[in-house]
Amino acid sequence: MDLVIAPGDLVAAAGALMDARWGYLVAITGLDLGPDDGRLEVLYTFAGGAALLTLRVPVPRDDAKVPSLVSVIPSVSFYERELMEMFGVTVEGTPNPDKLFLPEDWPDGVYPLRKDFSMEQLNRQAEE
Amino acid sequence: MTLNLDQTWQSALDKVRTWARINSPWAIHFNSGSCNGCDIEILATLTPRYDVERFGIKLQGSPRHADVLICTGPVTRQARERLIRIYEQMPEPKFVIAVGSCALSGGAFRGCYNIMGGIDQVIPVDAYVPGCPPRPEAIIDGVVKLLAKLQGKDTSGEPIVIAEPTEDPAAALVQDGDVEETDA
Numbered sequence: 001m002d003l004v005i006a007p008g009d010l011v012a013a014a015g016a017l018m019d020a021r022w023g024y025l026v027a028i029t030g031l032d033l034g035p036d037d038g039r040l041e042v043l044y045t046f047a048g049g050a051a052l053l054t055l056r057v058p059v060p061r062d063d064a065k066v067p068s069l070v071s072v073i074p075s076v077s078f079y080e081r082e083l084m085e086m087f088g089v090t091v092e093g094t095p096n097p098d099k100l101f102l103p104e105d106w107p108d109g110v111y112p113l114r115k116d117f118s119m120e121q122l123n124r125q126a127e128e
Numbered sequence: 129m130t131l132n133l134d135q136t137w138q139s140a141l142d143k144v145r146t147w148a149r150i151n152s153p154w155a156i157h158f159n160s161g162s163c164n165g166c167d168i169e170i171l172a173t174l175t176p177r178y179d180v181e182r183f184g185i186k187l188q189g190s191p192r193h194a195d196v197l198i199c200t201g202p203v204t205r206q207a208r209e210r211l212i213r214i215y216e217q218m219p220e221p222k223f224v225i226a227v228g229s230c231a232l233s234g235g236a237f238r239g240c241y242n243i244m245g246g247i248d249q250v251i252p253v254d255a256y257v258p259g260c261p262p263r264p265e266a267i268i269d270g271v272v273k274l275l276a277k278l279q280g281k282d283t284s285g286e287p288i289v290i291a292e293p294t295e296d297p298a299a300a301l302v303q304d305g306d307v308e309e310t311d312a
Contacts, residue, residue: 102242105205106205
């Protein structure tokens with residue numbers, strides 16, 4: 001089941017699920033809807049047994065910001081770091097914004113898992 | 129310490145040095161980002177079942193004591209500096225064996241954003257052992273062929289390839305800018 005919510009409601013929705021003790025967070029997925037669509041989506045998937053509930057948070061591509069879930073689920077910190085470095089979605093309030101998987105000399109502003117990423121873009125940024 | 133010896137003594141010393149290196153090459157193993165499949169096969173090669181110690185091959189802990197670097201993995205950007213540093217720490221003459229299709233050309237990961245695409249993009253390679261993963265027999269074949277080549281001449285010329293592939297499988301895997309969504 002998918003629920004589309006606004007970024008401002010994310011912490012409240014996740015908190016409600018955790019307070020009701022329904023399932024647990026299994027995945028944080030970044031979804032790039034394509035270069036023509038001006039949005040990215042962040043999907044928070046909760047699983048209670050065999051049932052999956054997904055909170056979909058659409059954000060504009062240029063100003064992608066979601067609040068951090070660390071206050072509700074402390075262990076999302078790693079996954080939010082991966083989301084930030086791979087998609088360029090800024091997670092506000094996450095305690096450690098450093099890169100998780102990408103190397104230290106990776107150029108800023110290059111997000112490998114977006115649809116408009118290419119190796120030429122990487123080489124061009126790296127030369128600058 | 130340089131000794132100015134005449135030609136016969138010099139060539140005799142070279143022969144002794146070559147004999148010592150060929151009869152007992154000490155190996156060091158490095159994984160530059162591989163899935164560990166090739167590393168498991170290298171580990172199997174070093175067990176008594178395949179017994180490479182009859183060739184004098186011993187696994188060493190430190191690159192400063194090693195003659196041969198057995199390397200796996202498509203070199204990830206993070207592993208690149210470490211691989212170069214290990215290669216530079218090995219004393220001359222040193223030889224590199226690239227094991228596995230990832231080490232040859234990037235393998236299954238060719239075209240990915242975080243790899244250099246094979247060990248010979250970073251350091252010079254003397255022997256290539258293809259396979260995913262190669263059997264321990266193939267790895268032994270690579271080491272033995274490298275040693276046999278060294279017996280012929282002391283300097284490294286053409287690199288050894290264990291088996292010629294009939295077509296280039298890596299070319300079919302090159303992607304131009306395709307990206308996937310991630311599931312964290």
